[in-house]
Amino acid sequence: MAASEEQDSQVEAPQPAVEEETKTFKDLGVTDVLCEACDQLGWTKPTKIQIEAIPLALQGRDIIGLAETGSGKTGAFALPILNALLETPQRLFALVLTPTRELAFQISEQFEALGSSIGVQSATPGRLIDHLENTKGFNLRALKYLVMDEADRILNMDFETEVDKILKVIPRDRKTFLFSATMTKKVQKLQRAALKNPVKCAVSSKYQTVEKLQQYYLFIPSKFKDTYLVYILNELAGNSFMIFCSTCNNTQRTALLLRNLGFTAIPLHGQMSQSKRLGSLNKFKAKARSILLATDVASRGLDIPHVDVVVNFDIPTHSKDYIHRVGRTARAGRSGKAITFVTQYDVELFQRIEHLIGKKLPVFPTQDDEVMMLTERVTEAQRFARMELREHGEKKKRPRGNAGDDDDTEGALGVRNKVAGGKMKKRKGR
Ligand code: AMP
Numbered sequence: 001m002a003a004s005e006e007q008d009s010q011v012e013a014p015q016p017a018v019e020e021e022t023k024t025f026k027d028l029g030v031t032d033v034l035c036e037a038c039d040q041l042g043w044t045k046p047t048k049i050q051i052e053a054i055p056l057a058l059q060g061r062d063i064i065g066l067a068e069t070g071s072g073k074t075g076a077f078a079l080p081i082l083n084a085l086l087e088t089p090q091r092l093f094a095l096v097l098t099p100t101r102e103l104a105f106q107i108s109e110q111f112e113a114l115g116s117s118i119g120v121q122s123a124t125p126g127r128l129i130d131h132l133e134n135t136k137g138f139n140l141r142a143l144k145y146l147v148m149d150e151a152d153r154i155l156n157m158d159f160e161t162e163v164d165k166i167l168k169v170i171p172r173d174r175k176t177f178l179f180s181a182t183m184t185k186k187v188q189k190l191q192r193a194a195l196k197n198p199v200k201c202a203v204s205s206k207y208q209t210v211e212k213l214q215q216y217y218l219f220i221p222s223k224f225k226d227t228y229l230v231y232i233l234n235e236l237a238g239n240s241f242m243i244f245c246s247t248c249n250n251t252q253r254t255a256l257l258l259r260n261l262g263f264t265a266i267p268l269h270g271q272m273s274q275s276k277r278l279g280s281l282n283k284f285k286a287k288a289r290s291i292l293l294a295t296d297v298a299s300r301g302l303d304i305p306h307v308d309v310v311v312n313f314d315i316p317t318h319s320k321d322y323i324h325r326v327g328r329t330a331r332a333g334r335s336g337k338a339i340t341f342v343t344q345y346d347v348e349l350f351q352r353i354e355h356l357i358g359k360k361l362p363v364f365p366t367q368d369d370e371v372m373m374l375t376e377r378v379t380e381a382q383r384f385a386r387m388e389l390r391e392h393g394e395k396k397k398r399p400r401g402n403a404g405d406d407d408d409t410e411g412a413l414g415v416r417n418k419v420a421g422g423k424m425k426k427r428k429g430r
Contacts, residue, residue: 028054031083037114038075047072052201054080057177062195065179066202068327073149074110076201077177081145082115094145095170097163099153100297101126101274102281107149129162132169140170146194151180152320167194181327182320213330215338215357216364217350222343224371226257227378229313231371232339232364233263233291239308240284241291242328245269246314248295249389254313255293256385261377265291296321312340315349319356339364 025035025046046054049067057063057080067073081094096111098104101124108122115122125131131138148154154163176195220228233241245251248269258265266289268280277297284292292307296316307329316322322340329336340361342350354360 023051025050025054025079029058029083030054030079031086033086033117034079034082034114037117038079041113043072043075047075048203049073049201050076050079052203053077053177056199056201057175058083060175062175062198063177063179064195064198064200065177066181066200067179068181068203070327071203073179074107075114077147077149077179078107078111078114081147082111082118082120084144085115085120086118088144090142090144092140092143094147095128095140095143095166096147096149097128097154097166098149099159102277102297103149105278129165132165140166143170143174145175145177146170147177147179149179151178152182153180182323212335213326213338214335215326215340215361217340217342217361218364218366219342222345224375225313225341225343226254226382227371227374228341228366229254229311230258230261230374230378231366232309232311233258235366236309236337239290240287241309241311242307242325243291243293243311243313244316244325245293245295246317248272250314251293251295252392253385253389256388257378257381258291258293260381260384260388263291264289265293268292268294268297270295270297296325308336310336310338312338315340315342315346316353317349319349319352322353322356 023046025038025043026032028046028051030038049065049071053063053065053073053076057077063077065073065076067076077096085093096104096107098107104124108124111120111122114120132140148163176198178195178198218228218232229243243254243265245254248271251267251269252271255265255267266280266283268277268284272280280289280292283289293313310326310329312322312325316325326338329338340350340353
C-alpha cells in the first residue's frame with residue numbers, strides 16, 4: 001500500500017491480517033449467493049483491491065479506491081452494493097457514474113453477470129442530468145450508493161457542474177465509492193464535497209506501470225510516422241494491437257490507411273455513433289479485427305483482455321493518459337509491449353512521461369533501411385486514405401437517401417486493400 005502525496009485527509013486501510021492468497025470471497029463477508037456468482041464467472045479468489053475494499057464497504061464505510069486498470073475494481077464496488085441490495089431490495093438503489101458510455105456498458109455487464117441469479121437490472125441511460133430534468137417521475141431521492149469510476153476523468157472532462165447538480169439531488173445519507181487508477185487534486189476537492197470520513201484503499205504505488213510491461217520509445221521524424229507504424233505492425237505480426245491517436249480525425253485516417261494496406265484495423269472514437277463504437281469494440285474483443293485505433297475515449301477502464309501491443313502513435317498530451325493507455329496491455333499477469341512514437345515536436349512531453357513513471361525507456365530496435373523500403377506503398381495508401389476521408393465527409397453532408405454505409409460499423413472504411421491487396425509484407429532488396 002502506498003500513501004498518495006495529494007491526499008492526507010483519509011485514513012488508510014489496515015494491511016490485511018491474513019495472507020492474501022488464502023482469502024476467499026466468503027472470508028470477506030460476501031453472501032453465499034454472490035460467492036456462487038463469482039465462482040461461475042471463474043473468479044476463484046478475490047483480487048487485492050477486492051480484499052481491501054470489500055470488507056470496509058460491507059461495514060458501511062465510504063471508500064476511495066486507488067487501483068490499476070484490470071485490478072478487479074468493478075467487482076470491488078459491485079459486490080458490496082449487491083450484497084446490500086439483497087438485504088434491503090428497492091428500485092434505484094445505486095448510481096454509477098463513468099466518463100464514457102463504453103465503460104458504463106461494461107460495468108453494467110459485470111453488475112448483471114454478478115447479479116443474474118438475484119434478478120438485478122441495470123441501465124446505461126446516457127446523460128443523467130437530462131433524465132433528471134426531463135423524465136417525469138425519475139428521481140434519485142431513495143438512492144443508497146453513489147459510485148464514481150475513473151473519478152479523476154469525470155472531473156477533468158469538465159463534468160464538474162453536472163456532478164454538483166447530481167450531488168444536490170441525491171440523499172446525503174448514502175454511501176460513496178470513488179475509484180480511479182490516478183488521482184488528481186480536483187478529486188480531492190470532490191472528496192470533501194461528497195465523502196464522509198472515507199477510507200483509502202490503494203493496491204499499488206502511485207503511477208506504477210506493471211512489471212511485465214516492456215516499454216519502448218521510437219524517436220522518428222514526424223513525416224515518417226505512418227511508415228514506422230506499418231513497419232512495426234509487420235515486425236510484430238500475429239499480435240493484437242491498440243494504437244492511440246490524439247484526434248478522431250487522425251484515428252479515422254490511420255484506420256483507412258492501414259486497411260488500404262490490408263491490415264484488419266478498426267476505429268473507435270467519439271465522433272462515431274454509440275452503436276458503431278460498441279460494434280468496433282465487440283469486433284475487436286471477438287478477435288475479428290487485430291488492430292483497434294482509438295482516441296483516449298478507449299484508454300481507460302475498458303476491459304479488452306487480449307491486447308499484446310499498445311502503440312502511442314500520437315504521444316499523449318497529459319502524461320497520466322500514458323499510464324491508462326499502456327494499462328491496456330500486460331494485464332492479469334500476461335506480458336505486453338508499449339511503443340511510444342516521439343517526434344521532433346514531442347520531446348518535452350516524452351520527458352514528462354519518463355519523469356512520471358520514474359524510468360528511462362529503451363529505444364525500440366528498427367532496421368531503418370527496411371522501414372524506408374515501405375515508403376512508396378505507404379505514400380500511395382495515404383493518398384487513398386485522404387480521398388476516402390474527403391468522400392466520407394461529403395457523404396455525411398448530403399441528405400441520406402438510404403442508410404447505406406453510415407449503418408456500417410466501420411463507417412468510412414468501405415474500401416479495402418487498394419494498395420496491397422492483402423497483408424503487407426516487407427519487400428527486401430528492391
Ligand atoms: P476491472 O478492473 O473491474 O475492469 O476488471 C478487470 C477484469 O478482471 C474483468 O474482466 C473482471 O471480470 C475480472 N475480475 C474481476 N475480479 C476478478 C477475480 N476476483 N478473479 C478473476 N477475475 C476477476
